[in-house]
Amino acid sequence: MDRLLAVKAKWTPLPGPQTQAYECLADVILYGGAAGGGKTDLALGKSLTQHQRALILRREYPQLSGIIDRANDLYSDYGIFNSGKGVWRCTFEGKRRVIEFGSVQHEDDKLKYQGRPHDLKVFDEAANFLESQVEFIAGWNRSEDPSQRCQVLLCSNPPTDATGDWLIRWFAPWLDPNHANPARPGELRFFATVGGQQFECHDGRPFLIVEQENGDQVMVYDFDPATVDPVDIIRPLTRTFIPARVTDNPFYSQSGYVAKLQALPEPLRSKMLYGDFAAGREDDPWQIIPSEWVRLAQERWRVRPRPYIPMTALGVDVARGGADQTIHTPRYANWFDEQVCFPGTATPDGFVVAQQIFNMREPTTLVNIDVVGVGASPFDLVRAAIGDKIWGVSGSAGTDELDRSEQFGFINLRALLWWRMREALDPVNGEDLALPPDAGLLADLCAPRYKKVARGVQVESKEEIKKRIGRSPDKGDSAVYALAERTGGFAFGSI
Incomplete structure (x- = not known):
């Protein structure tokens, strides 16, 4: 605790799930579930200490105010914030960092980020985003530095309506109780996208999609890369889910915040206190089919x-x-x-x-x-x-x-x-x-x-x-x- 509370100490992750997510090598990470698990600090800490160019998004820009306030606390010793552009420019351990804040309130707002590379893409409260927005913006998760790890970080509580149901589909091995092959928290699984459809792969081997004479499409693993157009080779990406609760965060668990979460009505109580993705998802009142x-x-x-x-x-x-x-x-x-x-x-x-x-x-x-x-x-x-x-x-x-x-x-x-x-x-x-x-x-x-x-x-x-x-x-x-x-x-x- 002395280390965590030291004045102007370098940011370090909390022991437990936050450290697990900080050190995780997955291409796509879903972190959180419950409220108070340190999602905001993980996003800001990774952006400063692990990545060169980061983009932190909320669905609506006013929702960023709390994140920007916390960034002021963490980043003030390292750089300057351009409030007009929503960009922090920092120097950390001799390396330049650019950390951008933005929003995609409407579906077409995703076009603002077309072609703009970031080696860390953060979707805070990911369940509020459309699946198409996340897919599109994550397409430019890259870096010109071959030594730089590129990741997509989804920080989220369970969805409260159908907008965020895609999260359960993306992370079905962890979140779908009916999944045939459930995964452990932090376990890496491989996923690929073919023809606009995502599916889980057995392993991370690259493959080709080859159409047979009868019109069926099959996956081919044994091929000579030298004879194939590189853009046709499909390379699965890794995903994982790391759950975190308020009890994993000593700053909140000792502050009375747990009692406030316990006082919430169901199903919000189960969602925020336990990170229960299956608890009482509410339909829109004008949804035609319940x-x-x-x-x-x-x-x-x-x-x-x-x-x-x-x-x-x-x-x-x-x-x-x-x-x-x-x-x-x-x-x-x-x-x-x-x-x-x-x-x-x-x-x-x-x-x-x-x-x-x-x-x-x-x-x-x-x-x-x-x-x-x-x-x-x-x-x-x-x-x-x-x-x-x-x-x-x-x-x-x-x-x-x-x-x-x-x-x-x-x-x-x-x-x-x-x-x-x-x-x-x-x-x-x-x-x-x-x-x-x-x-x-x-x-x-x-x-x-x-x-x-x-x-x-x-x-x-x-x-x-x-x-x-x-x-x-x-x-x-x-x-x-x-x-x-x-x-x-x-x-x-x-x-």
Whole structure:
């Protein structure tokens, strides 16, 4: 304690989790969980003592005030703060340090940091950031100094709404109680991104993605690097989660702060006191499908086998470019099979999508496909072959259908179809749906919000959702299409 309290002493990490995170070699570190575990000091201490150029971000700039105040305490003996630019320039042990503070309140604010390298990227209260913002900004985590370690540090409490659910997906081996191969705190695991999708690798060996003659893509580890374009070689990055609680911080644990955390109402108490990522995540009040309803449907899938019947319907959401995916959702009565996903680059034209449909459907299967934009081309090709067994879904089309209680209508077909999914997932009055336990599907089905207007229920458009959460809910839309059938020129959820 004398060392920690010494006047003008060099910053050193607290014994325990903070030291473990400070010395960790992972490329991406999630630190914290509970409140009071020393997240801010870890970010500031690493920036000063381990890194040459650091970027410390909060979602909104006013939220940085406490961090900047603490930086003034730690950095004042080492340099000067430019408050106009939000940059500390320090000299530590003879080496220059540049520590920048910033924010990304809106989705497009991430573009401010395009091409700007930092060897340490810190996202403070990471659960408040969009996944797309973190992915984009972390893309410039680099240094011209080959001896400089580059890291991304995510400091966070558990998410309180769906915005931060990506954290649980990124760190599933540590945070998902249903993960098949759980990881210990601080254990390094390898992850790679292929076609916009992240997945866990067995080890850190570099690999190539090679397309076979049948169109399947496989991972190839044995190759001669001299014969391969270096940009095609995928090198997994390491991640880890290091939990910390207020009891790991002597400055807080002896100050009465624990009693204040204990007095919080649940589930906030469990989140802040214990760092419980699973405790009572709250849905947005206008979220069209409650998260718990989707989880219950996914639990039913785990214990219920696929019915021995022909495929009832195939819902197809066609990629519209960029990071979007083409998603196929097979449905067997009220049991949904695992979704088949293709990156947009793998479905460059209508012929490829049509061929995928022919390969998957059975003779009696109804195909429901989004025909907005590029979906019109595969619709025409498939309809020429199977006739009225395909329905082109145009979300903007009108409908006279009412909700199940016959109390209100819908401004367009998109609103109707999403509401039918809500009704079918209702644990009391629903259709006992079984959905595959896919985290991406859960997130997508819980993403759209709605409002009631004079003409009925209005659901967010894809474009509005993408602007808000930074991605398109392709898996959710595909599942909604798989549920829908048409009758009398309108649509209804049918089992």
